[in-house]
Amino acid sequence: MQRSSSKGSDDEYDWNNDPHLLAAYGFCSIDNDDQDYERAYAPGLSASASIDSPQPAVNKPGFIDNDDGSNIRTGPAELFGQPLTAQPLPPATRVFVSGQHPDAPTWWYVSAHLPDTIVRGYVQHFRVNTDLPEPSSKLYQIKSGDTVEALARREFSASVRDGHDLRYYENVLLAVNRDKNRAGIKGTFQDPGIFGGGVNNIQLEAGRRIWLVSPAYARSLESIVPDGSLTNGGYAKVKRVLGHIEDLVQSVTESPQHIDAVAGEYAEAIKDHLPEIIGITAAFILAESASAFLAATPTGVGQLAAVVIQLGLAAFGASFAVDAGIEALKHGDSWLTLAWTAQGDAEQLADASREFLRMLVSIAAAALTLLGVRGNVDKGLKVANSIKIQPPAVGWSPAMVTESGQAIAGGPRLVPGSIATTGPVDIGVSAMTGVGSGGSKVSKGSSSQNQEAGQGERTVKNSAGQTVSRKLVRSEDELLAAAERHAGGSLDNFTEYKPNWWKSPDDQKRIEFNLEGHPHMNEGPHVTVRVFDGKRHRVVEKIFIEGKETFR
Amino acid sequence: MTPKDTSTITITITDAMERTMSLLGSRLTAMTPDALAAAISTVEWAHLPDWEELDDVEIAKTSALDKMGLKGQLLIITEASYGKGNGAFLLDASDLMNFINEHLGKYRECFFNGDVVIVELEGKHVWLFHHEGHWALADVA
Numbered sequence: 001m002q003r004s005s006s007k008g009s010d011d012e013y014d015w016n017n018d019p020h021l022l023a024a025y026g027f028c029s030i031d032n033d034d035q036d037y038e039r040a041y042a043p044g045l046s047a048s049a050s051i052d053s054p055q056p057a058v059n060k061p062g063f064i065d066n067d068d069g070s071n072i073r074t075g076p077a078e079l080f081g082q083p084l085t086a087q088p089l090p091p092a093t094r095v096f097v098s099g100q101h102p103d104a105p106t107w108w109y110v111s112a113h114l115p116d117t118i119v120r121g122y123v124q125h126f127r128v129n130t131d132l133p134e135p136s137s138k139l140y141q142i143k144s145g146d147t148v149e150a151l152a153r154r155e156f157s158a159s160v161r162d163g164h165d166l167r168y169y170e171n172v173l174l175a176v177n178r179d180k181n182r183a184g185i186k187g188t189f190q191d192p193g194i195f196g197g198g199v200n201n202i203q204l205e206a207g208r209r210i211w212l213v214s215p216a217y218a219r220s221l222e223s224i225v226p227d228g229s230l231t232n233g234g235y236a237k238v239k240r241v242l243g244h245i246e247d248l249v250q251s252v253t254e255s256p257q258h259i260d261a262v263a264g265e266y267a268e269a270i271k272d273h274l275p276e277i278i279g280i281t282a283a284f285i286l287a288e289s290a291s292a293f294l295a296a297t298p299t300g301v302g303q304l305a306a307v308v309i310q311l312g313l314a315a316f317g318a319s320f321a322v323d324a325g326i327e328a329l330k331h332g333d334s335w336l337t338l339a340w341t342a343q344g345d346a347e348q349l350a351d352a353s354r355e356f357l358r359m360l361v362s363i364a365a366a367a368l369t370l371l372g373v374r375g376n377v378d379k380g381l382k383v384a385n386s387i388k389i390q391p392p393a394v395g396w397s398p399a400m401v402t403e404s405g406q407a408i409a410g411g412p413r414l415v416p417g418s419i420a421t422t423g424p425v426d427i428g429v430s431a432m433t434g435v436g437s438g439g440s441k442v443s444k445g446s447s448s449q450n451q452e453a454g455q456g457e458r459t460v461k462n463s464a465g466q467t468v469s470r471k472l473v474r475s476e477d478e479l480l481a482a483a484e485r486h487a488g489g490s491l492d493n494f495t496e497y498k499p500n501w502w503k504s505p506d507d508q509k510r511i512e513f514n515l516e517g518h519p520h521m522n523e524g525p526h527v528t529v530r531v532f533d534g535k536r537h538r539v540v541e542k543i544f545i546e547g548k549e550t551f552r
Numbered sequence: 553m554t555p556k557d558t559s560t561i562t563i564t565i566t567d568a569m570e571r572t573m574s575l576l577g578s579r580l581t582a583m584t585p586d587a588l589a590a591a592i593s594t595v596e597w598a599h600l601p602d603w604e605e606l607d608d609v610e611i612a613k614t615s616a617l618d619k620m621g622l623k624g625q626l627l628i629i630t631e632a633s634y635g636k637g638n639g640a641f642l643l644d645a646s647d648l649m650n651f652i653n654e655h656l657g658k659y660r661e662c663f664f665n666g667d668v669v670i671v672e673l674e675g676k677h678v679w680l681f682h683h684e685g686h687w688a689l690a691d692v693a
Contacts, residue, residue, distance in 0.1 A: 497634040498565075499582045507635075510666075512683075520589055520597050521684045535656060536665045537631075538604055 050074060050508070050534070051121055052081070054099030054109035054275045058130070059253040061286050062110070063139035064093040065129035065209060072112055072121040076104040084121045089114075092139040092209055094287055095128060098253075098279035111279030113287040118280055133176045135245050135286060136214035142184050144206040148173060151204070156215055168225070172218045174202050175225045177210045184208030189225075244340050249282050251339040251352035255360075258350065262357040266364045270357070277360060281308055308332060309363060328362035331355050472546040476515060476525065482543045483513040483527045508532045517551045524548040561642040568627050568640030572671050572678075576692055583629050583640070585667050585680040589688070592678065597686040604685075608652050608663040615687045617670075617679065618649055624674035631666040632659035645672070 052075040064070045069088035075081030079101075089095075089112050099109035107122040129139070140151070148170045156169040167190040177185045187202035204210070256274055263270050270277075285308075309328045338352035473479050487494045487502060491513065494502035500514045512528040526544045530537035563571075569583050578591045589595045603611055612618055626648060628641040632655065643651055648670075655663035668681035678690045 498584060499587070518586060518682070518684060520586075520595065521682065521686060523684070530666075532661070536604060536662045 051084075052079075052101060053272065054122075055102045055105075056098065056256055056275045056278075057100040057105070058097040058108060059278065059282075060097050060130040061132060061135055061249070061282065062095050062097050062128040062130035063132075063209075064089050064091055064095065064112075064123070064127055065139060066127040067091060067207075068127075069093070070123040070127035072110070072119060072123050073107075075122055076101055076107040079103060081107075081122060084119055089119075089123070090141070092141045094138060094283065095123070096279045096283035096286065097128060097130060098282065099275035100125075109275060109279065111276075111283040113283045118283055120276055120279060131180065133180060133211050133213050134217045135249065136217065137176075137211050139209050140212045141209050142204045142206050146204050146206065148185065148202045148204055151212065155212055156218060168222075169218055170202050171225050172213065172221055173210065175221070176213050180211060182208070182210045184210040245285070247342045247344065247349060247352075248285055248336070248339045251335065251342070251349050251356055252278055252281050252285070254349065255353040255356050258354045258357055262354050263361050266361045270360050270364055284308065309359065328359050331359035331362060335359055470549065471541060471543040472549075473543055474546055476545065479515070479525060479527055479543060479545055480513065483511055486511055486527070486529045486541070510537045517548075519551045522551045524550050562633075562639035563627075563642060564639050565629065565633060568629060568671075571627060571673065575671065575673065575676060583669055585669060585682040585688075588669060588678060588680060589690075592690045592692060595680070595688045595690045597682070597688045600685050600687060603664065606664075608655060609649070611664045611681075612649065612652050615681070617652075617687075620677070620679060620689055622648065622670065622672050622675065622677060622679065624672065627669075627671040627673055629667075629669040630655065630659075630663055631668075632661055632663075635659065 069090045070093075071077070071088045072084050073081035074084060094113040095110035096113075097108045097110050101107040101109065101122055106125050108125045108128055109120070110123055110128065111118050111120045112123075149166060152166045152169040152173065156166065156172075171189045174185055174187060174189060184205050185202060186205070190201045255278065256271070259267055259271055259274065309332050332355075335352050335355035335358075338348055338355060342348040342352060471482075473482055483502075484490050486509070487504070491502050491511070494504055494509075494511060496502050500516075501510060501512055503510045508531060510530045510532075512526070512530075514527070515525045517524040517526065524544055525548055526542060528539055528543075529541040531540050532538075565583055569580050572583065572588075573580050576588075576591055580591055581587050598615070600606075600611065600615055603614075606614065622645045624645055626643055626645050628643065628648075628651070630641075632638055633640050638659065641651070652663045655661075664681060666683040668679075670679040672678070676692045678692055679687070680690065681687045
């Protein structure tokens, strides 16, 4: 059933209808469907804001299906949730719904997949349509001048073959959208057997949205379109065509069932964040499901595993935790292979889910270690508000001749992607070097920039006799550089609220930059970074000068 | 004014430091456990392991703060004292545990969220909690 698209609907308790309230609370108006969303969209407006923890629920892919788009917030508007983006998510934004707000179930927790970013937060449920024709389909906002022929050419030209020219795919679009009661496409089926003849029987209506299905799904409808009925078991007949993708997503969404058995001491840390991780992972898989590297499975499986692991590490703020790689990759490969070959087998999918969780355990352990947080601290991990992704892609290397005259044939080539985060994750100093976004920013013109290159790490006994991991730098200058890096480039960005102590403007982070040390605790000069967990500012990193760890 | 109302009285950190310096008879550079310990000749510290895993009342009881016998008006500085519009808190010793219990709800952060300084203005005791998880009671008489 198509969702309501009327403007001026019951939007967020009338916040948007009261410009004074909006201005007072800094909310964005949602009444902006004339704007260029791609240009206006600015992720990370409230990057440091804390997003309410969701309750697991729904676990379905969906799209923003409302003319006004949808604000994405840290929590429900009526509970003072703040917008996470400068402009609402545009209509037809892909999301994955993996939870709901514990105090307001009509606010759905989603991971929204924008062109190069995954943003997570809450949207009103009625703005999301989860009734997709098939998991890989996407919602398309029809623009003025669009024609069904152009759309079919863009989406399906690689699939055109004898007997099935573009008009077949135009018919698919009509059939699929008629089945879902979409008003954006009208007309009658064209006869794909009469090449080049006849008038255009199918029309689009600008401003509305229609479903675009994947080429694989479209091809699978050959026996049904144009004469068959999708509603009379048509979908069931072709369902398994996309079974790989469905099984992959299912192996992720069913993972909570196995967490207590698999995750051990990391169960709490992972359980707390599972809706977020499920959302991020599923949103990524579905968004990339049509890409070459995934379509090329099973060879693409290893590449996908590597990317998902990087996603998880980035989400937990540990992009450079390479030590997690081997163990996580082993489980990641196993997860994807099991899911990819499950063919709907429940037992194998359960095994795949458990491997997915084991991969998360490896990721969480690496992230926690990197952040200097004990493994069983459930709130030790924070998940990034948004993750910037340049997905890997399969390209084609041109043929070339080497200097020695040897000819090298062209061939497929994996173009590595990149992943960075924004949001409340606190990133280890060395971990974020060179990344330049997320919890720590790259120093701007600091004379001591990059002086932490020689930073090491040592396991020591702290003042309480506990064995802890400490980062070490070589000098006071490097210690200052570490403090400044954690302060986003300069301690001037923070406020010194008492001697040796600085706090961020939102008071989410406090830094102790202490060149004297604590005589009574026998600690030498150090930097301590603390991040607020809702109750306390917990230590996430402590850095000493090598050879001066104790007080002198 | 009822004893409960005293929990909301605040004075500036500067005023609190002046009153404490007057009590100690020596200069202070800050109202922190480090600075106070430096100004007081003998301070014996005890350690509270894993204090960040405990709630405020548990920390107070584990460190026997509720049994220290502090009396009269107390001057208290928590990390929240440095927040906008706050300051050093003045309250009667009989309200101390209530204040600790209510601190998170009132100031959106734990009472024990780093350093805590409690100065007994009449009895001349100072109770310190250091952000590294150590606490001490010092006699400044």
